[in-house]
Amino acid sequence: MLECSLAVDIGASSGKMLVGYIKNGKLRLQEVHRFENRLIKRDKHFCWDLQSLFSEIVTGIHASRDQGFVPQSIGIDTWAVDFVLLGENDELLTDAVSYRDPRTDGMMEEVFQQISKERLYLETGIQFQKFNTIYQLYYLKKNHPEILDKAKSFLMIPDYLNYLLTGNKTNEYTNATSTQLVNAFTKKWDRELLDQLGINKEMFQEILPPKSTLGNLKPELSREFGFDMKVLLPATHDTGSAVVSVPESNDTIYISSGTWSLIGVENNFPICVTKALDYNFTNEGGIDYRFRFLKNIMGLWMIQEVKRNYHNRYTFADFAEMADQVDDFHSTVNVDDDRFLKPKNMIEEIQKYCRETNQTVPETSGEVAKCVFDSLSVSYQTAIDQIEEVYEKEFKKINVIGGGSQNEMLNQLIADTTQKEVIAGPFEATAIGNLASQLISLGEIENLNEARQIVKNSFEMKVFRSKNKTEGLK
Known part of the structure; x- marks a missing residue:
């Protein structure tokens, strides 16, 4: 039996578990379990069906043992912003409502009537998106205040899954910052903001940073698996873990390419300046209290939905190949338009947008497929221009x-559009970063610099x- 660490990496459409x-x-990886979300x-x-996700985690732990591994530790990362509330007896008071749910429509504007947009940004440094946790909680405050009054524990998705493993509650730092309720400078819950919004601040847990030890498995789980292991905190925000896999460089922008595209740079301090606010960049927390100065762009979600609309008749590789064969089609859409967040039919929404903007449908x-890929590359170019303007370099x-690093057609398109060198990989960046954080915590890797090497x-x-020296898509 081989000792290892176990990474649980859950995205908006699927989850996987890898031992490392x-x-x-060298870091060796092996996938032991994959499941749908x-x-x-x-x-x-x-x-989100959290009980199903937890059941899959349990199945994956068993699978690791069945495949000859004995995990010494486990770490969970997921998407950001979503949460559950627990009551006095740790019962669930809320479902894990998705950020794609329309319940937050109009909530951001109502919050701005109580707290100015400028103040929110200068204190938290977080990008304005209508589904941020602050607006989800404000929806509950407005429509179901009795739930907030009863709430004793606020847990984000990985926090709750960790609670099911250990019985211990915490709010992990990188995911907590995505709520738009953590002060970027104190790195603690901003109690003044919570008081001003009338949100129960006592339900929030202590914020722990990546590499912290949350505890060991519940005794009943240890007995079920036949072994015990530590539950460690990686960067539980999946992008926070992914960025751990990016080699440090002063002249490199990263794109964490998956359901969402996160494009940005790593920084040692938050950039809460007017220009960053104007361009709606975020300063999300990272490992070692670094900051991810980035923009959250609609990513491969669009092609995932297109695939579903075609009843999965084509693979993602098919879409890349078909798009590459289309020459005389150049229509693009604004991928960040809310209409693409969860439309009834993505293909029809794309066609409708092109029709409304007098482009070829x-x-x-x-x-x-070409419309989606071209639109993504244009949005990347815009974000890169804005990053370079803010940094003045x-x-x-x-x-x-991430997953998008395997799309060679899109990678080449990015190189052609931006006229920059594109380095693709690693593919399993999030799980790798998750594992690296655990191995640092266990003392098997000295620090972040060694992990990246x-x-x-x-x-x-x-x-x-770039295959051409002419200016790319604009």
């Missing part, structure tokens, strides 16, 4: 990590350069 260990100075409808809201599957390279030496990365 150091051998001959989908929204369910409860009481007219789109919700995509009809074939290849044209639809040019960045030479782009490191694409190990990642660089362990995984092959592909380089894309």
